[in-house]
Amino acid sequence: xxxxDLMPWLALLALACLGIALWEITRRKRVTKRLAELxxxxxxxxxQSTGRPSTDAAExxxxxxxxxxxxxxxxxxxxxxxxxxxxGIMSNIGSGVIVIDGAGRVILINAATExxxxxxxxxxxxxxxxxxxxxxxxxxxxxxxxxxxxxxxxEVQLHSPNEMTLEAxxxxxxxxxxxxxxxxVLMHDVSEWRRVERMRSDFxxxxxxxxxxxxxxxxxxxxxxxxxxxxxxxxARQFVQIMKDESDRLGRLVEDLLDLSRIEAKxxxxxLAPVAVDGILQKVADTFFGHPTEGRAxxxxxxxxxxxxxxxxxxxxxxxxxxxxxxxNALQFTPADGSIDVSARPDGxxxxxxxxxxxxxxxxxxxxxxxxxxxxxxxxxxxxxGGTGLGLAIVKHIVEAHGxxxxxxxxxGQGSRFFFDLPACEWFxxxxxxxxxxxxxxE
Numbered sequence: 345x346x347x348x349d350l351m352p353w354l355a356l357l358a359l360a361c362l363g364i365a366l367w368e369i370t371r372r373k374r375v376t377k378r379l380a381e382l383x384x385x386x387x388x389x390x391x392q393s394t395g396r397p398s399t400d401a402a403e404x405x406x407x408x409x410x411x412x413x414x415x416x417x418x419x420x421x422x423x424x425x426x427x428x429x430x431x432g433i434m435s436n437i438g439s440g441v442i443v444i445d446g447a448g449r450v451i452l453i454n455a456a457t458e459x460x461x462x463x464x465x466x467x468x469x470x471x472x473x474x475x476x477x478x479x480x481x482x483x484x485x486x487x488x489x490x491x492x493x494x495x496x497x498x499e500v501q502l503h504s505p506n507e508m509t510l511e512a513x514x515x516x517x518x519x520x521x522x523x524x525x526x527x528x529v530l531m532h533d534v535s536e537w538r539r540v541e542r543m544r545s546d547f548x549x550x551x552x553x554x555x556x557x558x559x560x561x562x563x564x565x566x567x568x569x570x571x572x573x574x575x576x577x578x579x580a581r582q583f584v585q586i587m588k589d590e591s592d593r594l595g596r597l598v599e600d601l602l603d604l605s606r607i608e609a610k611x612x613x614x615x616l617a618p619v620a621v622d623g624i625l626q627k628v629a630d631t632f633f634g635h636p637t638e639g640r641a642x643x644x645x646x647x648x649x650x651x652x653x654x655x656x657x658x659x660x661x662x663x664x665x666x667x668x669x670x671x672x673n674a675l676q677f678t679p680a681d682g683s684i685d686v687s688a689r690p691d692g693x694x695x696x697x698x699x700x701x702x703x704x705x706x707x708x709x710x711x712x713x714x715x716x717x718x719x720x721x722x723x724x725x726x727x728x729x730g731g732t733g734l735g736l737a738i739v740k741h742i743v744e745a746h747g748x749x750x751x752x753x754x755x756x757g758q759g760s761r762f763f764f765d766l767p768a769c770e771w772f773x774x775x776x777x778x779x780x781x782x783x784x785x786x787e
Contacts, residue, residue, distance in 0.1 A: 440510075440531035442473070444486060446524060450476050460531060462505030478504075482512055482529070489514040489527045499534065508535040546718075551601070558590040558597075597734075604717070604738050614659040614745060618769050621647055621654040621688045621695060628667045628686060641678040641701070643671065645686040654688060656695045656766040662742050663697075663766065669735040670699040670762045677760075678703035694748075694765040701761075706754035714752060715740040739764070 440457035444450055450468045458464055461478075468476040474483035485496040496514040501507075513530040565583045573579050629645040647654060656663070667686060674684045682702040688695055706714060713719045717737040743750040743764040754760035 439533075440529070442468075442529040442531075443526065444473050444490070444529065445526040446490065448472050448474070448487070448490065451526075457531065460508070460510065460533060461502070482510075485512055485514050486527055486529060489516045490524055493518065493524050508533055509538050510534070543717075551718075555594070555597070558594040561590045562587055562594075601734065604734055604741065614662060616657055616659055616746075618655045619658050619660045619663065621656060621697075622652060624660060624663055624667065625686060625688065627664050628671065631664075631668055632671065640680060641675060641682045641684050641703075643684045643686070647688050654690060654695050655769050657769040658746055658766050662746075666739045666742050666764065667697065667699065669739050673735055673762070674699055674701035674703060674760070677701070682759075690768060691765065693768055695768045696763055696765045698761055698763045700759065702759040705756040705758050706752065706760055707756055711752060711754060715750065 437454055438456055440460045441452075441454045442450060442457055443452035450471055450473050453465055453468055457468075461468075463476065463478070473486050474480075479500065479502065481498075481500040485498060485500075488494065489496045493516045495516070496512070498512055500510050500512055502510055511532045511534045513532075515528050515530070516524050517526045517528060519525050565587050569580060569583055573583060625645040625647065629643065632643055671684060671686065678684055678701045684699065684701045686697075686699050688697045690696075710719075715736045717734055719736075739762075740750050743766075746766055748765045748767075750762070750764040752760060752762050
């Protein structure tokens with residue numbers, strides 16, 4: 345028998361236990377209710393992800409959670425694969441690509457963009473596009489595309505890191521609700537295309553101009569002869585001689601045009617073989633030997649002292665043509681008391697040929713253009729000498745076809761030095777007997 349003193353304490357303990365039990369039951373009911381509600385929601389949203397039917401809400405919820413985890417894992421792998429594909433595509437696109445978000449920040453660029461703009465990816469991604477690209481014209485096009493949702497297409501000029509012309513396409517990125525989420529910039533380097541177009545246009549204009557002069561002269565003298573000059577033998581002979589000179593000049597122009605066209609189109613086959621430099625220099629001298637000497641510059645051809653017996657891997661006829669063109673060019677601008685020196689010397693695995701004169705020289709503004717087709721520093725003097733304006737252009741293309749480089753150094757009043765290099769080679773036959781110095785006054 346329990347004492348009367350313990351009864352109140354036992355009653356309080358029973359009440360406490362009952363309260364705890366009721367609180368636990370209520371909590372479990374709330375949890376069960378919430379689990380049932382969450383399970384119902386998942387059943388509606390993920391009907392395919394449930395496993396076998398279960399009356400246990402916790403087990404059903406666990407099935408849903410595992411299904412969601414599996415689905416998230418699959419989506420993450422799919423996203424990784426898509427990112428890898430995008431990275432592969434972006435890295436292999438030759439044109440520059442910039443992706444910009446709706447706020448105007450750069451979020452993605454490719455390697456071609458880094459090369460075109462000369463700015464590394466770390467200095468562009470995450471920055472405002474107008475700050476990252478450092479180009480006002482391009483930034484303006486991007487702002488217009490994002491603000492108005494209109495595709496922009498325009499050519500822009502870049503001056504850094506190099507002078508170039510870019511064709512920019514800016515396409516706005518639209519969300520499903522029509523809002524503008526950003527823009528994609530696609531940039532093509534069209535500098536070479538524009539340069540070729542300008543060259544083609546200049547070429548047509550120059551050819552037309554060069555042909556017009558001899559054709560007009562021929563037509564004029566022909567009409568004069570038909571109008572009665574034929575009756576004056578002396579005048580007729582003078583006119584016919586002029587017509588012959590103009591016809592010869594026209595023929596030279598056509599031949600130079602055809603030659604230059606074949607070289608540029610790589611339709612001229614080079615017959616490469618070891619060639620003695622001394623032999624080439626002798627043939628150049630022989631070409632000009634025997635011409636009238638009065639009032640003409642002195643021509644000297646020789647290998648540099650101590651460098652006899654040089655050989656180059658080249659087409660002998662083409663190299664000779666290059667040197668003859670350079671000597672002819674020097675003769676046009678060298679006075680009678682001047683001199684022209686043709687020489688060759690080794691430089692590592694190359695042999696450098698040089699044609700140096702004591703002529704009038706070339707202004708600094710013209711040096712960069714002397715190898716252009718039809719470009720003349722002194723147009724009047726070149727035409728009077730019968731030049732076609734294509735000699736130096738042919739020189740440049742022949743040398744480059746051999747894998748060499750051509751250049752010029754000049755100062756007004758101090759003469760000019762044209763030079764080019766060819767690959768040197770060894771030759772084990774007996775030493776070529778040629779190579780003496782030739783000194784002639786030539787026309």
